[in-house]
Amino acid sequence: xxxxxxxLARSGLGSILILAVLLLVVFPLAMDAFRLNLVGKxxxxxxxxxxxxxxxxxxxxxxxxxxxxxxxxxxxxxMFLKLEASDPExxxxxxxxxxxxFMDWNQITELPWWWEPFNSLPFALFAVIAAPTxxxxxxxxxxxxxxxxxxxxxxxxxxxxxIMTVLIIGQQGYTGGVNGMTDLKTLLGWDIxxxxxxxxxxxxxxxxLIAAILLCRWIQxxxxxxxxxxxxxxxxxxxxxxxxxxxxxxxxxxxxxxLSAIGGAMFTLQVGFMSPSFVGIVPSIEMVIFAAVGGRMxxxxxxxxxxxxxxxxxxxxxxxxxxxxxxxxxxxxxxxMAFPNGLAGxxxxxxxxxxxxxxxxxxxxxPGGPPPARPGIARAGSEPAHAPAAVNLRGKVxxxxx
Amino acid sequence: xxxxxFVLAIEDLTVSFDxxxxxxxxxxxxxxxxLRVVIGPNGAGKTTLLDLICGKTKASAGSIKFKNMEMTxxxxxxxxxxxxxxxxxxxxxxxxxxxxxNLEVSFPRGRGVLGALAFKCDAEVSAKVNEIxxxxxxxxxxxxxxxxxxxxxxxxxxxxxxLMQDPELLMLDEPIAGMSARERELTADLLNRICQNRxxxxxxxxxxxxxxxxxxxxxxxxxxxxxxxSMDKVQSDPRVIDVYLGH
Numbered sequence: 080x081x082x083x084x085x086x087l088a089r090s091g092l093g094s095i096l097i098l099a100v101l102l103l104v105v106f107p108l109a110m111d112a113f114r115l116n117l118v119g120k121x122x123x124x125x126x127x128x129x130x131x132x133x134x135x136x137x138x139x140x141x142x143x144x145x146x147x148x149x150x151x152x153x154x155x156x157x158m159f160l161k162l163e164a165s166d167p168e169x170x171x172x173x174x175x176x177x178x179x180x181f182m183d184w185n186q187i188t189e190l191p192w193w194w195e196p197f198n199s200l201p202f203a204l205f206a207v208i209a210a211p212t213x214x215x216x217x218x219x220x221x222x223x224x225x226x227x228x229x230x231x232x233x234x235x236x237x238x239x240x241x242i243m244t245v246l247i248i249g250q251q252g253y254t255g256g257v258n259g260m261t262d263l264k265t266l267l268g269w270d271i272x273x274x275x276x277x278x279x280x281x282x283x284x285x286x287x288l289i290a291a292i293l294l295c296r297w298i299q300x301x302x303x304x305x306x307x308x309x310x311x312x313x314x315x316x317x318x319x320x321x322x323x324x325x326x327x328x329x330x331x332x333x334x335x336x337x338l339s340a341i342g343g344a345m346f347t348l349q350v351g352f353m354s355p356s357f358v359g360i361v362p363s364i365e366m367v368i369f370a371a372v373g374g375r376m377x378x379x380x381x382x383x384x385x386x387x388x389x390x391x392x393x394x395x396x397x398x399x400x401x402x403x404x405x406x407x408x409x410x411x412x413x414x415x416m417a418f419p420n421g422l423a424g425x426x427x428x429x430x431x432x433x434x435x436x437x438x439x440x441x442x443x444x445x446p447g448g449p450p451p452a453r454p455g456i457a458r459a460g461s462e463p464a465h466a467p468a469a470v471n472l473r474g475k476v477x478x479x480x481x
Numbered sequence: 482x483x484x485x486x487f488v489l490a491i492e493d494l495t496v497s498f499d500x501x502x503x504x505x506x507x508x509x510x511x512x513x514x515x516l517r518v519v520i521g522p523n524g525a526g527k528t529t530l531l532d533l534i535c536g537k538t539k540a541s542a543g544s545i546k547f548k549n550m551e552m553t554x555x556x557x558x559x560x561x562x563x564x565x566x567x568x569x570x571x572x573x574x575x576x577x578x579x580x581x582x583n584l585e586v587s588f589p590r591g592r593g594v595l596g597a598l599a600f601k602c603d604a605e606v607s608a609k610v611n612e613i614x615x616x617x618x619x620x621x622x623x624x625x626x627x628x629x630x631x632x633x634x635x636x637x638x639x640x641x642x643x644l645m646q647d648p649e650l651l652m653l654d655e656p657i658a659g660m661s662a663r664e665r666e667l668t669a670d671l672l673n674r675i676c677q678n679r680x681x682x683x684x685x686x687x688x689x690x691x692x693x694x695x696x697x698x699x700x701x702x703x704x705x706x707x708x709x710x711s712m713d714k715v716q717s718d719p720r721v722i723d724v725y726l727g728h
Binding site for chain 2 (some may be wrong): 171222279298301302303305308309313314316317318319320321322323324327328
C-alpha cells in the first residue's frame, strides 16, 4: 500500500485525477451551458500552457510566439468548417456561390488550390497537427542547430507571431483578414452552435486535455524528461555526454506547437470562429502568463493558471475594461518577482508540507546517512545564491508537482 | 600522416582567435593505456587543447586523429560517441537530480529523441550505475541530490558520469582544484585505477599530485610544446624551470 502511495505521489497521477474530476464532473454539474462553454474556451488555452511547461519549464526555452501555433491549428479547423458552411445553396446570393463569403467579397472567383484538401475532415484534422508542427520544426531546427537560444530565440518567436498576423490580415481574400473566419455552423452536418453540441464539445476538449497532460507526464518521467531538465541546467554537460542537444529542443518546441494547435482547433469548434487576434504578440505573451501564474514546472498548475487568469479577465473586463491590461501586467511582474514557480510552487512550498509530514524526505536521507558533513565546503564550490534554489527544486525533480 | 598505433595523434594543430595563436602547430601523441599530464603556465593553451580535442572549439588547421579517425570535422556529440570523454574544470553535474539519475542519464543508450522516450532503467543500467558509484566512492549517496554533495564528491561524480560511457580517452581539466589533502589522495588512487584500460589526459598544476599519477608529462608554453617526457626529465629541463617551475 505504501509502495503504491509512493508511486502515485511520484507519478503525480493524484493531482491529475483531481483535475480530471473537477473538469469532467464538478464543472458540468455546477455550471450552466453558457459558463461551461466559457470554461471550455479557457481550457483550450490550457493546451498551450502545458506545452509551455514542457518547453519553457522543462526545456528552458521561452517562446513568445505560441499564438502562431494556436492560430494555425484553429485556422486549419476553421477552414474545414467554413467550407462546409459555404455550400452553393446557402451562398447562392454571392457572385460566385460555393466559396467562402470573404473570398467572394474580395473578388476571388475560384477556391484556391490549397483550400481544396480542407473539404476533407481527416485531412483537416491531420493539418491541425501537421502544419504547426512542421512550421515549428523548420523554425526550431534552423535556430537550435545554430545554437540560437535564450532571449534571441524568444525575440525570433515574437517576430514570427508578428509576421503571421500581418500575413493573415494582409491576405484577406484567402484568410478572412482581420475579421477572421466567422459564421462556422456545422461539423459533418452536426450543428456546433447548439447547447447540446457545446456540452459534448466541452467533454471532448476536457478529455483531450487530460490525455495531453498524461502524455506530457509520461514524457517528463522518461529519460527525455530528465534530459530536458539536465539540459536546462548544464547544457554543455549533456552535449559532451554524447547527446545532440539541439534535437531535444526541437522536439520540445514541436511538442508545444502541436499541443497549442490542438487547443486552437478546439477553440474554433467551441467558440465558432477564429481570427488573427489569437495569433499575434499580445495573445502569445498572455499564454506565457497563464503558464507562469500556474507554475511553469507543473502541468496541472498551468491549467489552473489558464483558468484563473481567464476568469479574472472575463470578470474584470466586464467591470473595468480599461484596467485589465494593467492588472494583467502587474500580475505577471508580481508572479515573476514574488513566486517564480507560480501557484504550483506556492502550493509545493507552503500548503503541501502542512498536509503531509513528507515521509519521502526521511526515506531519502537515511540510507546515505546525514547530508555531507561539511556544508560550508559543499557550498564553497557553487555559488551560494544557487543553493536555496536547488533545494527548492527538489520536489519538482522528484516529480511531485504534476 | 598515415595510420598509427597511438590512441590520439595530434598533428600541426593550430587555432587562432583574431590572429592570436592559442595553439601553434602542436604535435601530441598519446599511447593506449597511458596517463598523460599536461602542465604549463596560465594561458599556455592547455584548456584550449582539450576544447579542440572534444570539439568545443574548432581548429583553424591541423588534424586530430582518435583511433585513426579524423575528429576535427565531427560535431561534439559524435566525438563523444566515438569514445572521448571530457570533464570540465568546475564540476559540471546536474545539481537538481539525484546521484543515481546523474549517472543513469550518462549511460550511453537512448541518445536520440525516440531512444530517450523508450529508455528503461533495466538491470544492466542499474548494475553499471552501482559499479561506477562504487568506483567513485558514492555508493552510499546514490539517492542524494547531487547539489548537496561536497565539492570533491561533485568532481568524482562528474568523472563517474564519464566512466558510465566507457570512453577510451578521458580528459580531465584540473580535477583536484579546490580539494582537501585527503580528497587529493583519493583522487590520485581513482585516476590510477581508471587508467587501467583507457588513456587519460589530465591538466594539473599541483606538481606533487602530478608526480603521483603521471606516466608522462607534457609541458606547454605559448601554445607550443616546450618539453615532454618522464617527470624527472621534465623537472630537470632548464627551459621548463625557466618558464614554469621557477628557480
